Amino acid sequence: MATLEEPLEIGDVTVPNRLYRAPLLECAGNGPDAVETLIEDLEPAAESGVGLICQGATIVRGDGGCAAPGMTRVHDPEFVARLSRLTDRIHDHGSRIFIQLEHGGLRSMETWHAEYRSEHPDLEQLAVSDPPWQLRLLDRIGFLEYDPHVLTTAEVYELATDFGRAAARAVGAGYDGVHLAGANMGIVQQFLSPFYNRRDDEFGGSPEARLEFLAVVHDEIRDRAGEVPLMTKVPAETPAPPAPVVRRKLSLEDGVEIARRLERIGYDAVVPVQTSVVWDMSIVRGEYPDHAWDNEALHEEYDAAFGGSTRRRLVALANRVQSLQYDFEPAWNEDFCRRVRERLSIPVLAEGGIRGREEMDRLLGSSGEPEASTVSGATDDGPACDMVGMARPFYAEPRLGARLLESESTGDDPRVICESCNNCTVPQVTGAPGICRTPDVLRKRRELEHAGAYDRTEP
């Protein structure tokens, strides 16, 4: 049972404490200001004492594969070498930084972003298999546009090699570890999920075969980047639409089994995440972002992204329905994490709706007050995880670490000021920066700043 302030080994790297910044879109892109933007976004968390910074997903190829505008690509060796300025700045504060590698596959902008599609008419979506009927139906009624290219067996190996090459470049630029975007509906999840993966080669046909892509990516990374710490998000598709709409999906037990096999393959840590099979609010549970949708100054850009005002209204309506389905729930992955941790000996990282210091202590098992609410058979005592992370609260308070880590000595129970209202998420479809956009929350942040709440007494 560890405290938040205790170090943790991930692979052969020591992380100075158990608080991490979960991967979160920085919208830095690859332009001349990209490295500076990343430093501005990520250094405050390190400065505030956060032990591990997980950079938002970066794309392993130069074309396609971005889930949202402004994602950074890591295919170009010269660009990645310049990221050493970022890793140096994080290391100056004693923190560690992992890069997250990703390819969106069927979830890429070439599926849903109307303006991007018209600017890149020849771009096909990389697909693990032909899209399932539910997605083809959305294509037929004009909600999404699919023009998929199903990867041949040789192309799957080439894609895995691109993950390995990107990891090697990142390690060369000073990153301390590699994180795979395995549970945000991108191509890794598409390989793992029976909803997407209907292949009949070595990458499909059974749960073991659906894991083969992650096994090959592991080997590519080890061959090209050495014994760098390697972790991935692990999905359980429990919040996906119910049968008969979605019959084939990953259960909680499937997720536990995937994590177990990943440990055997040689992964150094896992992040269990309950997620849907489609791109919805299951991984960002919270409120309907009315402030973001009502912002008329952005309507023109929303229309360009979604393909007109009618589609914009339909997406907003879908968002409203989802917010009822995926209402905020504190620490919503706790049960899944605990079940995984019971079966594994590598570190388990927990994120999703974690909002306060006492809650963190309880998840780490250091508060002595185990939660008695499990819904799926995990024992209800003992730690649920080895590290605790948050994402949206870092938009609201970039130097949040100071308030949480300093509280051990003061005995306070600081809670984040982020309201999980999701007003920060929708504007990002236009390429707008990832920042908190809720005036009351920003006012609270200014008050805390004036009160010195983000000043660290310990270096």
Ligand SMILES: Cc1cc2nc3c(=O)[nH]c(=O)nc-3n(C[C@H](O)[C@H](O)[C@H](O)COP(=O)(O)O)c2cc1C
């Ligand atoms: C705007 C935004 C961007 C995100 N980008 C990523 C990402 O690049 N990779 C990833 O694995 N998860 C991503 N996530 C999911 C977060 O890492 C996290 O799991 C989720 O927001 C729940 O944590 P929270 O309740 O503390 O925000 C993103 C979430 C948000 C809100």
Ligand code: SF4
């Ligand atoms: S807009 Fe601000 S308060 Fe709302 S979810 Fe985003 S960071 Fe949190």
